[in-house]
Amino acid sequence: MxxxxxxxxxxxxxxxxxxxxxxxxxxxxxxxxxxxxxxxxxxxxxxxxxxxxxxxxxxxxxxxxxxxxxxxxxxxxxxxxxxxxxxxxxxxxxxxxxxxxxxxxxxxxxxxxxxxxxxxxxxxxxxxxxxxxxxxxxxxxxxxxxxxxxxxxxxxxxxxxxxxxxxxxxxxxxxxxxxxxxxxxxxxxxxxxxxxxxxxxxxxxxxxxxxxxxxxxxxxxxxxxxxxxxxGRWTPQELPLPAFPAPEPLPKPTLKLIDKDLTQATIVLGHVGIDRRNPDFYAVAVMNYILGGGGFSSRLVRRIRDEQGLAYDVGSVFEANVMPGSFAVHVQTRNAAANQVLASVFQELKRIRTEPVGDQELADAKAYLIGSFPLRLDTTAKLASLLNLVELHGLGLSYFDEYPKAIAAVTKEDVLRVAQKYLNPDHYALVVVAKLAEAKIDANVVSITK
The missing domain is CATH 3.30.830.10 (Metalloenzyme, LuxS/M16 peptidase-like)
Known part of the structure; x- marks a missing residue:
């Protein structure tokens, strides 16, 4: 004891x-x-x-x-x-x-x-x-x-x-x-x-x-x-590894509807994203924070949760892995609001791809990402986990010094550029789990031909 x-x-x-x-x-x-x-x-x-x-x-x-x-x-x-x-x-x-x-x-x-x-x-x-x-x-x-x-x-x-x-x-x-x-x-x-x-x-x-x-x-x-x-006595062994094909972008929007007797619709929309070694990672991190990764300060949350009152759980994420992971928007809303929520998501995707973000939005995103970085290092367990990933992704031992600098260097032009490059509203997958008789997903709203 x-x-x-x-x-x-x-x-x-x-x-x-x-x-x-x-x-x-x-x-x-x-x-x-x-x-x-x-x-x-x-x-x-x-x-x-x-x-x-x-x-x-x-x-x-x-x-x-x-x-x-x-x-x-x-x-x-x-x-x-x-x-x-x-x-x-x-x-x-x-x-x-x-x-x-x-x-x-x-x-x-x-x-x-x-x-x-x-x-x-x-x-x-x-x-x-x-x-x-x-x-x-x-x-x-x-x-x-x-x-x-x-x-x-x-x-x-x-x-x-x-x-x-x-x-x-x-x-x-x-x-x-x-x-x-x-x-x-x-x-x-x-x-x-x-x-x-x-x-x-x-x-x-x-x-x-x-x-x-x-x-x-x-x-x-x-x-x-x-x-x-x-x-020291652990024996090494060289291993011929399989060559994994790069994830291919979807040729066209793809819709999958799953019928469940639920009061809430669960929506996932997205496509292939980036890997962790992508040089645009830091600009993408800032862009996604503004879009949907920044919690209550993100555009998706402000619009869908605060202004429209249609969802409590909404956000977006880039899973940057050894190979390109996914970009995904996640939303939970009541069945009857699914089409309205999807329309709002598409509008926000279009906006961040066509209009420069505001100066304050950019400043707030960078301030948060830089300011919260030490919180990822504030226990021995967190630091050890991050060290593993830094080495796995080949980011170099200067990563702890370079991360804040790389975020600080992101400009409005960078955000617009990576939004246009890495958000693909014409080549996405959309999955909806809901009581479909109530959700009534509209193919026109989601720009999909069934």
Missing amino acids: IRAALLIAALICDGFLSGASHAAEIKPTRVVTENGMTVLIVDQPFLPIVTVNVLVKAGAVYDPDAKAGLSNMVAEMLDEGTKTRSATQIAEQIEFLGGELAAEGGEDSATARLRILRKDADIGFTLLADILMHPKFDPKEVARVRDELVGSLQSEKDEPSIIATKAFNELVFKGHPYRRPANGDEKTVTKLSRQDLVEFHDKFYRPNRAIMAIVGDLREAEALALVKKHF
Whole structure:
């Protein structure tokens, strides 16, 4: 209990102290180990805690179609027992130390996370290395976790937003791995075997595919010594990777209507967007903040929520991944208002593509994006996660200094240019989940010929 109380107290303070430095003052050290693992270290001695994130390039994009959800299940199984420790032993040991140890899958990668007191760093690294390098995939645990994942997938059938997003991705990313949900579907997950998990882990969980971020109360030499001690025997393996086709823009507007007995219509509208390395990323971030990503200050919220009173939940987002993700507008409104909401969305898309944004809109967007940037770094956990992504996307160690400068440099002309380039109102997918007899989606309103 004392150990747990110490870590809880440290974590409470973590949000106040680890972000005390300005973003530009964060100077990561980057080392590539002999076995090919990239290690990023930020020494933050404010509190006696250490966060370690290990990102492995082993995401859902590598799942075969017939085994969608495989990478996610492998990640879910990492802390469910190793060759020397049962799932219960791992859970009890990390709980006794007052630490946290978990893993999760994603589209491009999987991540294992450790948070531990400085004095317990050695045993923390022991457990982290064990789950990454030596998962057992015990048949009983495999069956239990598979059943849990299938149960979760079944519950998603009642979630309109998930139904709409899945249908949207199938339209936008036809023929591309991003069309599949990272957690797969009932049909594929039910058939996943222990051998599937073992083979995927053996193939993709290698140090030369891993990015480790270490943030907290460890000096560089201490951190590297722990890495060498616990991960030095992890064997690398070169892997010929599949060449994924670039997501193709839709040739014409595409509409999918899903009839559900609901009082609210869930709407997703959009198309292929940009990847994270796109040089226009920062201008797109400012443009999207003004359009629908800026919460209550965005145009879509002001018009549809505040002025028209038609929706509480409305916004837009660019998912900038390793490969181009999606641009999407999300709205929930009452069924009878669906056509009016769609008309307003199209009008706002047209406006931001044809008219320069206002000086105050631009200033407010840039001020928010720059001002909120330190909040993405204000705990060791947030900073470690961002370090993983900076390395994954090849953004460089000067990113923490360059991000505010890049946002500040965006002009009205840039916003108009990227809106015209990356918003394509003639090549979009539109998904509506609603009681269609009430929503009565008008093909003329949405400029679609059925």
